[in-house]
Amino acid sequence: MVNPVLFWIIAAITVIPALSLLFARKAVHVAMSIVLVMVGLATAYVTLGAPFLGMVQIVVYTGAVMMLFLFVLMLVGVDQREDLKETIVGQRWIGLFTAAGLGAFLVSIVGRVTIAVSDAPVTGEPDVVAVMLFEKYVLVIEVLGFLLITAAVGALVLTHTPRLRPRRTQLEVQRDRVRVGADPVNKPMPGVYARHNALDVPALDPEGQPIDHSVSRVLKIRNQTQDGAEFRAQLEDPSRKEGDR
């Protein structure tokens, strides 16, 4: 039998973070909550007499799978916004109703079941599991090996981008840049000669005017920049003395 306190703790640390799947805005927050859910599930496995599976759960899910999710989140950009426009009319309510109905259905059915719990519980220690895996289910293990290799190769193929045109050297890049009349040199670094030497402050040109494109585009999207206008106003304010700057 399972300690009720332990059960309710497990229920709390699985269900509450799992709800972030529905309510959290940022995918990173969701990923971190799912890590907590996975740890809770591993605890449940150990409680139910499956210590090997609990450890595998922690290693595979919290260690590998969720970190893979975080890698992909970094690749596609953390700032991917979710558009709130509904493509299918009323999709939110249909989906919510369907999922809640499914949950209520499952819970009501399972709650009605009475099952005699075995008096001789087995514990899935690694040696017990290993004998099972490599004797009774050895063919399945082989097939899973094929599956894992296929998945790895498939992921490589899917993310591989063939080079369609010859590699451009630095010289060619620079020539093209000059030909189209773009700025032949690098963009000015932010913060150069400005009042604060920081990434969020635009650089000043020789005339003392802020250069807006010297600040990173990412900072602008996140609204984490200092406005150039503030510095422009200070520069143009005739009441300020030269020494104040």
Place this chain on the structure above:
Amino acid sequence: MDPINFVILASVLFAIGAAAVLLRRNAIIAFMGVELMLNAANLALVAFSRIHGEIDGQIMAFFVLVVAAAEVVVGLAIIIAVFRARQTISLDEPAELKG
């Protein structure tokens, strides 16, 4: 406490995962919903393994774990490929197959 309660917990988690798949438009979050559904099924398997006193349920859960890992790898690769092609991971955006 009866281990059947863990099956009820698994049902609740499964419903939450299903709701995430149905409601969220961010592909990665929907994918995490799929993961949660797989894990809910795993929890049910382990709970039944405990109820029946047989270890086969845990072995099945182990197989589900391995298949889920392979599925995550391919799924995330597809998400990255789609992102490279259209600069978005919204599930509603790719509507080319619409008649």
